[in-house]
Each structure stands twice: as structure tokens, then as C-alpha cells.
Amino acid sequence: MTRSLRVAVVGSGPSGIYAADALTDQTAIPVTVDVIDMLPVPYGLVRYGVAPDHLSIRSVRNTLQKVLDRDSVRFLGNVEVGRDVSVAELHHFYDAVIFTYGAASDRRLGIPGEDLEGSIAATDLVNWYCGHPNAKTDLIESAIATPTAVAVIGVGNVAVDVTRVLAKTPAELEYTDMPQHVLDALAATHITDVHLLGRRGPAQASFTTKELRELGELEATEVIVNPIDVELDPVSQATVDSDRVMARNVEVVREWSTRGPTGKPQRLHVRFFARPVEILGTDHVEAIVIERTTIDENGGAVGTGVLETIPVQLVVRSVGYRGLPLEGLPFDTERHVVPNADGRVVSDGVAVSGEYVAGWIKRGPSGIIGTNKKDASATVAALLADAPTLSPAAEPDPEAISALLASRGVGAITYQGWQAIDAAEIALGASRGRDRTTIHDRDELIRVGSGS
């Protein structure tokens, strides 16, 4: 090929940007990249997942931005693949496509009462507090307005984030980039008790210790743990003996179990061996029924038949994210990922020429931001190795896709548009003494991003 290789990356989360980085940070094969995102703004879950009170983690966007700054990389925001342009059409404009569209849906508990009003997915709560343009604002704001007691189900970092955000005082959230209506709604809640429920024990939980520890340092919330929950059975003891993270987590929870009352106005009840079996209520959540579990020889949870009812008016399930199919791409309906071999998309056991995948939609929703760098690099290595055999795009002119989108009335937001949004958010934040305030309204994002 005499021209540069033209690659589309679908999704501008960490894996998409790391893929663009790996493609353009090598010189053996000249590549130009279009990073396409359905949202008018880049960075995926770094913007719409990572907790807004974790400023240093959110600042990863500054590193990611350096990739979008490159001349060989172009951002096309506000373009949804599968709606505004099809997968087949992408092949017309690009020599290869890397799909990095993440895992945006949530997993369900599968228990009675899950669809009652007041039972919500952490995904929806997170979208709302991060200012996602598609947030279910009315649903979340009515769900959190009146409850005094809340159950958060799950023992990963997302459950910890959600618990922390619900338990923090307005002063503890004031410095974040949360939209003002979010800060106002959180300040107006009446929550006094949060129950963080895990099916298994502290030795099986997937928290990271730093995040876990923060729960014990909240200004207005005391943390309560029943000492019986930190008595380790032999299987859990063996885990703690061989895994330093688990050992540290257990140490943190054990220290909490020794704390006496502090007189703080709110309580966080961290409960292990508690499997949710039913959410009770007539038309709204009134309580959750949990079953005490024990750990079997494989570290799994086994019910003991001992039930307990906890009065709560809000249940937030945080039991994992889930990838969704994209029309025109194969999909593994059991693992909820795009089937692939080393990042090459596979259909009926055969690699599809010119199609690649990276990040959460490649390997499932696990791993931290950094995990996606290695993962995206491995996919890019496969693509570059295949480069001599790729079928060239029929229409490689970079302006051709823009013309198609314009003919469909799709106003793509460019990198310059994103920079305008970025500046507007910084100015909005400064007007309130903060570093930044997220603009949550899609029309406003598009208005600012398109300079209209």
C-alpha cells in the first residue's frame, strides 16, 4: 500500500485510545486513525465511570488527551456505530476496524422484587452522578430523594464507589466535577444507613485495599462490621495466606470490627456472607431479605437457610457490567464479549479480515484502566502483523466518511470541538471555585462542541 493504513477505532475509552496510541507510536507501518465515539466527548468510563471524587485517577484523561493531540489521530464524537454508520460501511472507509466499545449494560440479580421502584442498577446511578448525557435523571433523583436506609449489593470497587458517594457529606463532594443538579440532589438525601452486602467473605471480595480503606474514613459515617464476619474458615485463611491483597483487605475489615460507636450521624454496615434472596415491597422497595451463607471448599457461597429481613427503601445492585452485541459483529451470548483470538474478531471459528477488538468488549468487564493498555497493544500487534494481507478500503479519503455522516445529518464533534467543551467545563467549574464542572446535557455539549 502506498498510502498510510487507515484504521477506525470504535470507542474512545481507555482501550480505544491506547489502541490509537499503539498504532501511531510506531513507524514501521504509517497509520492514521479515526477514533469514533457515540458520545460528543472522549474517554469512556474515565469520564463516566471513575468516581468523581477520585481526581487523581480521573486525571488519566490528561495522558489520554496526548494521543488525541497527534496529527495522525482524529476524533469523531457524536457518531454511533450501528445507528449513524454501519459496521459494513466502516469497512468501505477503513482498511481495518478495532472495536473497543466497552460493556455498558449491567448484570441483574435474578431475584423476586428486582423490578420494584427503588431497585436500581449501579450503572444508572454512576451514569447520573458522572453527568452522562443519557443518564436516567428522573428515575435516580426520585429513587434517592426519600430513603433513609439503602442496600448496596456487591463487593467490588464500583459498589465501594457508590457507597462512598451516597455516604459523603456535601462538603466532601464539593470539589468534584459532578454537575450542580447532582450535588444538589445528593445534598438533599436523608440516608442514615447504608448496608453494603457481599455474598461471600472479606477474603473473597474484589475490592482494592486503598478504595476499601476510604470507607472507614468518611466524615459523617461510622463503619460497623460484625466480628463474626472476619472469623476465617480454612479456605478463606488459605486465600489470605497466599494473596497479599486479600490479606490487607481482611486486615482493614477486621480493624473496623473492633471499632466502637463514634456518634457519627450515619452508619455503614459492611455485611459479608449475605446473599440477597428477595426484595420486598408492594409497589416500592420496603426491605431486602438476605440469607446467611458459608464458604464451600472451592470458595463458593452456600446458603445456610438462615434468613434476615433488612428494612431499606433503595437497593442498588452492583454485580458487574455486561457487554452488548453490535449489529454486524459476531457476539458470544454467554460471555457477553465479541469472540476473538488474540484480538482478531472470530466468526464461526474463522478470523474476520480487518476486524479487531480490545478492552472490556474483548475480555469482559474486569481490570483497571492500565489493564487495557497491554490488551490494546496486543490487539494492535496482531493488526500490524496482518497489515500486508488486509483488503484496502474502497474509499480511503478521510473526508469521505465525514461527507457520508453530514449527508445523514450527523454532526460529528471533532477534537477541536472537544477542546471547546473542555474549556467550557473548566470555565463553568471556575465560576463555582472548582477545577471543572461536567456539562451533562447532550444538546449543550453538541452546541458547544460544534461552535453553534
Ligand SMILES: Cc1cc2nc3c(=O)[nH]c(=O)nc-3n(C[C@H](O)[C@H](O)[C@H](O)COP(=O)(O)OP(=O)(O)OC[C@H]3O[C@@H](n4cnc5c(N)ncnc54)[C@H](O)[C@@H]3O)c2cc1C
Ligand atoms: C463505575 C466504574 C468505576 C471504575 N473506576 C475505576 C478506577 O477508579 N480505576 C481504574 O483503574 N479503573 C476503573 N474502572 C475500570 C475502567 O473504567 C475500565 O477498565 C475501562 O474504562 C475499560 O475501557 P474500555 O475502553 O474497554 O471501555 P469504556 O471505557 O466503556 O469505553 C467504551 C467507549 O465506547 C463508546 N461506545 C459504545 N458503543 C458505541 C457505539 N456503538 N459507537 C461508538 N462508540 C461507542 C462509549 O461511549 C465509550 O466511550 C471503573 C469502571 C467502572 C464501571
